[in-house]
Amino acid sequence: MTERKKGWLSRNLKEIRETLFENSPEDSSFQKKQKAIGWYMFLILMTCGALAMLVAVSFVH
Structure with missing residues (x-):
């Protein structure tokens, strides 16, 4: 247990990369x-999608 625990986002990104783009x-x-x-x-597409969602939610509010 000497390895530092990684954050939720980095763990999920690593799992997605290993699943979709396995080396x-x-x-x-x-x-x-x-x-x-x-x-x-x-x-890049996921980032653009997240930003689009933020813009859409800000106009709804």
Whole structure:
């Protein structure tokens, strides 16, 4: 138990990345780059979605 406990967000992000964009040793360098780009695109889309929700809620209020 010497490892520091990670936060809720970092644990869930790690689990999502391992589930959707699993890195395997058999992947070529091109596949690894594709998975990395896909992961960052996923994060950008989720961030934009969260910001859109905040803007929508602020107009409703």
